[in-house]
Amino acid sequence: GVTRSVKLSYKPRCIDIDMLMPTKCFMQQNRLVVFEPTTEQMFKVFNPSTMQLLYAFGNVGRADNEFAMQIYNEEITSIDKFEVYSAGKIKTVEFGEGSAAISHTKDFPLKAGSQPINRPRKIDDTYFYDNMSVSNKTCEYVLFDIKTRTETYFSPLQQWCGKELNDVEYNMLYMRDSRYNPYQDKIAVVYHNFPVLKIIDRKSFDERLYRIDVEGFNPTKATGETIYFVEPYVTDNYIYVMWANTSKENAVREETDFTPHIFKFDWSGNMLANYELNYPIVSFTVSEQECKIYGTAIGDKDIRTIYEFEIPQDLTANGRMKH
Numbered sequence: 001g002v003t004r005s006v007k008l009s010y011k012p013r014c015i016d017i018d019m020l021m022p023t024k025c026f027m028q029q030n031r032l033v034v035f036e037p038t039t040e041q042m043f044k045v046f047n048p049s050t051m052q053l054l055y056a057f058g059n060v061g062r063a064d065n066e067f068a069m070q071i072y073n074e075e076i077t078s079i080d081k082f083e084v085y086s087a088g089k090i091k092t093v094e095f096g097e098g099s100a101a102i103s104h105t106k107d108f109p110l111k112a113g114s115q116p117i118n119r120p121r122k123i124d125d126t127y128f129y130d131n132m133s134v135s136n137k138t139c140e141y142v143l144f145d146i147k148t149r150t151e152t153y154f155s156p157l158q159q160w161c162g163k164e165l166n167d168v169e170y171n172m173l174y175m176r177d178s179r180y181n182p183y184q185d186k187i188a189v190v191y192h193n194f195p196v197l198k199i200i201d202r203k204s205f206d207e208r209l210y211r212i213d214v215e216g217f218n219p220t221k222a223t224g225e226t227i228y229f230v231e232p233y234v235t236d237n238y239i240y241v242m243w244a245n246t247s248k249e250n251a252v253r254e255e256t257d258f259t260p261h262i263f264k265f266d267w268s269g270n271m272l273a274n275y276e277l278n279y280p281i282v283s284f285t286v287s288e289q290e291c292k293i294y295g296t297a298i299g300d301k302d303i304r305t306i307y308e309f310e311i312p313q314d315l316t317a318n319g320r321m322k323h
Contacts, residue, residue, distance in 0.1 A: 002212060005261060005276040008293070008309040013051040018303045019044065022296035023072075025285045025306075026079045026233070028095040032285065032294055034306070037072045045095060048287060048294065051306060057093070057100040066102065067091070078122035080182060085120045109146055121187075123180050123202060128154075128187070134170045141178075154205040160194055160219040173224055183236035184267045190229035190241050193222050197229070197241070199269055210269040214245065233286055238272070239265040240286050252298060256280050262293060279307050286311075 022044075024035040032048040041056035059066045067086055075085045082093045085108060092104040108117070108127075120129040128143045131153060139153035158174055165173065175192040180202070189198040195212035212228070225247050232241040243261040250258055258280040264273040281295030293309040296302070 003263075003271045003274040005274045006312060007276045007278065008311070010277065010279040010295075010307040010309055013306045013308050015046065015051050015053060015304055015306055017044065017053055017056075019296070020303055021298060022283065023298075024076065024231075024283050025294055025296055027285050027287050028079070028082065030289070031095060032287075032306070033095065034296060035073065035076070037070060042067065042071065043093075043100065045100065046306070048290065048292070054097075055099050057095075074119045077120045077127065078180075081122075083122055085117065090122075106146075109149060115142075119178070121178055121180050123187075124182075128178075128180075130171070130176070132167065132171060134165075134167050140174070140176070155189075155198070155200055155207060158194075160196075161222055162220045173222065175224075177230070177232055179232045179234040179239075181234045181236060181267070186267055188232050188234055188239045188241075188267075190232050192227050192229060193224045194219060195228040195245075197239070197265060197269060199239075199267060208269060210265070212243075212263075231283055233284065235286070235288055237266065238288075239267065240284075241265070242284060243274075252280075252282065260284075262286075275309070275311070277307075277309055281307055 019034060019036055021036050021038045022034045023037060026033050032046045034044045036042055040059050042058035044056050045054045047054055060070060069087055071084055071086050077083045077085050082095060084091050088108055090106050090108050091102045093100055094103040115133045118130040118132050120127045125147060126143055126145045128141050131137055131140055131142050134157055137153055138157055140155045140157055143152040143154060161173060173193055176189050178187055178189045180187050185202045187200040187202060195214045195217060197210045198207055200207040227244045227246065227248055230242045230244055232239060241263050243263050246258050250256055260277050260281060262275040262277065262284060263271055265271050281297045284293055284295040286293050291311045291313060293311060295307040297307065
């Protein structure tokens with residue numbers, strides 16, 4: 001069942017630059033990083049307590065030590081040790097106090113005739129990514145060891161809709177987003193078009209599915225119009241994920257009634273909290289240290305604002321909400 005929601009009110013935090021398309025944000029130690037794929041300086045690094053811009057990073061097509069082409073959310077392979085997949089290479093970025101730089105670049109080797117890399121995610125010296133060719137395979141993911149070039153397929157294809165689908169139809173209907181956490185050695189997967197969280201053990205590939213009860217939801221009638229889960233954000237102890245339960249059009253409309261929720265799970269799939277946010281943010285990050293959720297939005301009035309929500313601390317000893 002769904003834990004009763006706790007309403008969180010936003011505090012607008014004014015910043016001193018315009019951001020037109022802030023599609024991802026994340027914490028790097030004690031810094032807040034906002035990613036804008038459309039601008040030259042793609043990464044903006046803020047001090048979260050003052051919201052002062054510390055520096056920006058990522059010129060497209062300029063110096064060798066930055067990015068020579070556009071990157072998007074999907075190409076960020078890890079935020080633990082920050083890495084980006086760009087034009088067949090993996091680039092490691094070090095975010096320092098006063099600047100950021102690409103500290104390491106390595107080739108991402110591919111087998112001849114291999115399938116495209118889609119949403120690569122780092123696990124130690126290996127990477128896993130969506131298996132885009134499902135017609136002759138039975139799994140959703142490929143684990144690729146870049147030293148030995150061995151491929152391991154894992155996590156069986158889902159049959160929730162009960163229909164025969166070709167590659168393109170399958171990948172559209174079962175659109176998913178995944179995050180790996182090294183401390184847990186587990187992968188969290190959420191589906192955009194189904195209210196399902198999947199947790200996979202990296203060593204055994206054992207997996208468990210957790211379905212959120214949605215009134216009137218019928219998996220055989222899923223069309224992809226309603227978006228359920230977006231943007232998982234994982235930490236050593238928790239999985240946070242945005243719950244939309246609305247259409248994409250409604251979420252980004254100027255006068256929307258969309259109020260996203262952030263669901264908080266432990267790595268055993270228990271829902272611990274359900275935060276209802278009173279602003280239609282499109283991306284978020286969590287600072288467990290500061291007990292804050294930071295969010296960005298993409299309306300005309302949002303270009304100089306980061307939205308801050310305080311996470312209530314009325315928790316019992318076992319981490320569950322008191323009612």
